[in-house]
Amino acid sequence: MQIDLRTVSIEPQRNTFDHLARRFGDKPASRYQEGSYDIQAAENLHYLPTWDPEQQLYDPSISKIIMQDWYALKDPRQFYYSTYTLARARQQDTAESNFDFVESHGLGEMLPAELRDVALKVLVPLRHAAWGANLNNTFICGYGYGTTFTQPCMYHAMDNLGIAQYLSRLGLLLGDLEALDAGKAAWLEGAAWQPLRRYVEDTMMVRDPFELFVAQNVALDGLLYPLVYDRIVDDFLSARGASAVAMLTQFMSDWSVETRKWIDAVLKVAAAESEHNREVLQGWVASWSSRAASALLPIVELALGADADEAVGEQLAVFKARIQKTGIAL
Numbered sequence: 001m002q003i004d005l006r007t008v009s010i011e012p013q014r015n016t017f018d019h020l021a022r023r024f025g026d027k028p029a030s031r032y033q034e035g036s037y038d039i040q041a042a043e044n045l046h047y048l049p050t051w052d053p054e055q056q057l058y059d060p061s062i063s064k065i066i067m068q069d070w071y072a073l074k075d076p077r078q079f080y081y082s083t084y085t086l087a088r089a090r091q092q093d094t095a096e097s098n099f100d101f102v103e104s105h106g107l108g109e110m111l112p113a114e115l116r117d118v119a120l121k122v123l124v125p126l127r128h129a130a131w132g133a134n135l136n137n138t139f140i141c142g143y144g145y146g147t148t149f150t151q152p153c154m155y156h157a158m159d160n161l162g163i164a165q166y167l168s169r170l171g172l173l174l175g176d177l178e179a180l181d182a183g184k185a186a187w188l189e190g191a192a193w194q195p196l197r198r199y200v201e202d203t204m205m206v207r208d209p210f211e212l213f214v215a216q217n218v219a220l221d222g223l224l225y226p227l228v229y230d231r232i233v234d235d236f237l238s239a240r241g242a243s244a245v246a247m248l249t250q251f252m253s254d255w256s257v258e259t260r261k262w263i264d265a266v267l268k269v270a271a272a273e274s275e276h277n278r279e280v281l282q283g284w285v286a287s288w289s290s291r292a293a294s295a296l297l298p299i300v301e302l303a304l305g306a307d308a309d310e311a312v313g314e315q316l317a318v319f320k321a322r323i324q325k326t327g328i329a330l
Contacts, residue, residue, distance in 0.1 A: 023071075035080035036148050037071055060145040064280045065210040067273055070146025076265045077152075077258070084155050088162075091251055098247040099169060108174050115242040118303050120175045120234055123249070125193055127167035129224070132200035133160040136216040144209040152262055154240035156217065159259070163252055170248045192302055195295035205239030208268070213286050217263050219288035222319050223296055223312075225256035232303045233312050260322075268326040288289050289319060289330075 009220040016029040017023070019038040045057045055062055060070060067073070079087070081262040090230045102108055108116070129182050137157035171179035187193050199220065206212040229252050238246045246253075322328045 030078070032075075032080050036074070036151060038149050039137040040070070040145060040150075058143075062143065063208045063210045065146075065208075065270055065273075065277050067146075067270065067277075071148050072269050072273070073146060073149040074265050075152045075262050077150060077262055079149065079152055079155060090161070091254065092162075095166065095251045098250055099173070102244045102247055103173060106107045107247075108308050111174070111242050112240070112245060115240055115245075116174055116238055118244045119233075119237060119242060120171060120182070121178045121186070121227065121302050122168075122299060123245075124169055124171040124175075124179055125187040125190070126224075126228065127164040127171075128187045129196060129220075130164035130167065132195070132204065132218055134164070135223065136203055136212055139204075140209045140213055140216075143207075146211075149266065152214070156259065161253070161254060166249070166251060169246075173248070174245075179194075192298040196299060199291060199295045213266070214281065214284040215288040216279055217259075218267065218285060218323075219292045220295075221256065221330065222260075222322070223289065223292050223315060224261075225252065226318070227296055227311065227315050228298055229253045229256065230301065231315065236303055256279060264322070267328060269321070271327040280329060282330065285328055286330055287325055289316070289323075 003119045015026050020029045020033055023037060041058055049057055066197055134157045137153045141154040187197060203215045206215060233249055235245050271281050293312055297308060297312050300311055304311055323330055
């Protein structure tokens with residue numbers, strides 16, 4: 001008996017989901033598109049919020065920013081759950097290796113006492129600021145609109161929780177439990193930390209999710225991470241022999257550069273939507289960044305002393321140049 005084998009091509013009856021076909025055309029969709037677009041709950045919500053019956057459960061009108069299509073605020077990294085967790089898992093492996101290397105080689109004990117003291121004074125209290133960033137981004141995810149905007153905010157929230165944990169581990173490695181207690185006391189009572197603490201607590205009262213995005217992710221993080229992890233850790237501590245601190249904070253340095261691409265993309269699209277949006281964003285960025293710079297100045301002084309004012313001024317100029325590239329004039 002003779003058997004003939006041949007290849008049969010079976011054409012699919014549909015290439016993607018209907019809602020993606022309406023947006024992108026009848027063609028295979030990427031995993032990012034499947035996990036991000038047109039999945040915002042918008043109908044059949046059954047009840048109004050008891051705490052504010054005037055708004056819908058998911059209501060874009062609670063923000064002053066007006067978008068014809070909130071899904072235009074896409075993430076250029078195209079993070080959905082799988083790609084996000086894979087990216088962070090690789091960074092977690094690197095961070096664990098760095099902590100193991102510093103601990104196993106006794107690099108923490110080799111640090112000059114004055115540099116270890118500066119690292120603990122500046123970095124450990126920041127775990128409380130990172131916890132505030134976690135809460136704020138969780139709020140943005142809960143009350144913002146459009147999954148391409150809210151989804152990366154939840155990833156951002158979990159990243160900040162991880163940063164708080166890394167800073168806690170740094171404190172334990174370099175100063176044991178006493179360093180964590182001292183960091184908490186400084187956050188609650190230290191004069192240098194009260195402007196930043198006030199800033200963080202005030203942002204928790206902001207009810208416009210996009211303004212909170214600006215206050216936390218644009219203004220505060222846009223100044224804090226370059227000042228602390230570039231100016232203080234890399235330029236000041238590492239140059240004086242405390243490169244072990246840079247190893248322990250590598251995740252924060254890499255993370256701030258990566259997430260900046262997403263934050264700037266969101267600002268650029270929102271500002272280009274209308275003159276109204278541009279004016280609102282301009283006011284928010286100007287007021288919150290000015291306040292963030294003032295709040296960070298006494299913290300930078302803990303490390304740089306009299307040079308802190310110049311460092312903050314230079315970084316503020318860099319920040320303004322970055323924002324202007326998004327189409328927002330300051």
